[in-house]
Amino acid sequence: MPKTIKTIQVFGSGCPTCKRLHERTVQAAKELGLPVEVEYVTDLQRLMDLGVMQSPVLAIDGELVVVGYVPDLKKIKEIIMRKLAN
Amino acid sequence: MPIFYPVQLLADWIVYFALGLQHETHLADSLNFFIFDVIKIFILLAVVVYLVSFLRTYLPAEKVRKFLSGKPAVIGNILAALLGIATPFCTCSAVPLFLGLVQAGVPLGAAFSFLVSSPMVNEVALILLFGLFGWKIALLYAASGVFIATVSGFVIGHMRIEHLLEDFVLKGRSGESAKMPRMTTKARRSYAWSYTRDVIEKVWPYILLGVGAGALIHGYVPVGFLAAYAGADKWYAVPLATFLGMPLYANVAGIMPLVGALTEKGLAMGTVLSFMMSVTGLSFPEFVILKKVMKTKLIVIFAAVVCVGIMLTGYLFNVVI
Numbered sequence: 001m002p003k004t005i006k007t008i009q010v011f012g013s014g015c016p017t018c019k020r021l022h023e024r025t026v027q028a029a030k031e032l033g034l035p036v037e038v039e040y041v042t043d044l045q046r047l048m049d050l051g052v053m054q055s056p057v058l059a060i061d062g063e064l065v066v067v068g069y070v071p072d073l074k075k076i077k078e079i080i081m082r083k084l085a086n
Numbered sequence: 087m088p089i090f091y092p093v094q095l096l097a098d099w100i101v102y103f104a105l106g107l108q109h110e111t112h113l114a115d116s117l118n119f120f121i122f123d124v125i126k127i128f129i130l131l132a133v134v135v136y137l138v139s140f141l142r143t144y145l146p147a148e149k150v151r152k153f154l155s156g157k158p159a160v161i162g163n164i165l166a167a168l169l170g171i172a173t174p175f176c177t178c179s180a181v182p183l184f185l186g187l188v189q190a191g192v193p194l195g196a197a198f199s200f201l202v203s204s205p206m207v208n209e210v211a212l213i214l215l216f217g218l219f220g221w222k223i224a225l226l227y228a229a230s231g232v233f234i235a236t237v238s239g240f241v242i243g244h245m246r247i248e249h250l251l252e253d254f255v256l257k258g259r260s261g262e263s264a265k266m267p268r269m270t271t272k273a274r275r276s277y278a279w280s281y282t283r284d285v286i287e288k289v290w291p292y293i294l295l296g297v298g299a300g301a302l303i304h305g306y307v308p309v310g311f312l313a314a315y316a317g318a319d320k321w322y323a324v325p326l327a328t329f330l331g332m333p334l335y336a337n338v339a340g341i342m343p344l345v346g347a348l349t350e351k352g353l354a355m356g357t358v359l360s361f362m363m364s365v366t367g368l369s370f371p372e373f374v375i376l377k378k379v380m381k382t383k384l385i386v387i388f389a390a391v392v393c394v395g396i397m398l399t400g401y402l403f404n405v406v407i
Contacts, residue, residue, distance in 0.1 A: 044182055
């Protein structure tokens with residue numbers, strides 16, 4: 001039985017770049033059939049609490065897996081699959 | 087630029103040989119200019135953005151904050167402005183970073199210097215300027231950007247306006263840097279590659295449009311055409327360019343090549359620089375995001391100070407160049 005993912009979050013300031021990351025992540029989760037809601041966090045204080053230098057951020061189960069850029073759909077799926085595998 | 091000589095050969099080959107167009111015609115001129123500029127800019131973008139983003143992986147948040155807090159006034163402003171060059175070309179990142187700096191105890195003035203220079207002086211703008219105008223203009227742009235950022239931050243820092251920040255800004259503490267595993271060289275390369283792809287994916291349509299429009303102007307509009315309306319002796323050209331630039335942030339990659347072609351037709355260099363700085367440095371989308379961390383009054387002060395800085399620089403260059 002593979003591990004399941006509990007949370008997927010996209011953090012950003014609400015700009016077009018992080019919106020794009022959010023949309024792609026939603027798409028990726030949908031295509032992989034994950035029963036997880038992708039949370040879109042635009043509260044800057046919460047972004048601050050992560051202690052990162054760049055936005056947007058993609059976090060899976062609290063682990064920061066993408067910081068500072070928007071990967072393409074395929075890459076996002078790969079990242080999610082990798083998280084599922086270990 | 088001799089390094090791009092092969093690209094010129096390729097452009098010549100495509101236009102005059104493969105397509106068989108006549109030399110010295112408007113169409114051939116425009117097309118040649120378009121092919122050469124597009125290839126050159128994409129090569130520069132890919133190489134430079136990759137290198138910059140690779141190096142950036144060596145610059146974690148914690149180091150930067152420590153480095154900037156507790157520096158004496160003007161020095162702090164200059165360092166923060168310089169730091170703005172190294173950070174990504176996106177207002178979305180600039181605002182969270184600004185917040186992070188303030189919460190880490192970096193003086194407000196220095197944080198503002200960063201906020202001004204981060205979007206204004208960025209690798210994509212510099213590459214475009216270098217590719218289209220040569221290194222002197224690129225350097226001039228970078229230097230005046232850092233200067234405006236330093237001075238604006240210094241001025242705002244002396245206004246005693248902490249109360250115009252949203253309450254949570256000064257109350258909150260930025261989190262300890264996230265526990266990220268030490269990056270391997272492979273991870274750094276992969277980050278740089280993804281980031282570069284992301285940037286190019288974002289800017290390519292604008293570059294094609296901008297260079298395309300620029301090429302048409304290059305080929306079809308008579309030299310000196312704009313001098314009568316927007317030459318260096320027209321006092322209104324600089325403020326007009328500054329205001330026109332404000333709503334155009336997203337298209338920075340398209341605007342630069344376009345405006346580049348206009349300088350040949352008599353648009354003064356100082357006016358062009360003002361326009362570009364206002365396109366990159368001041369933008370409504372940024373103001374919307376800034377609204378989350380500060381009151382409207384402070385955004386207006388911020389925009390006004392930067393605006394004045396940009397215009398003064400524009401006038402200065404129109405006189406000097």
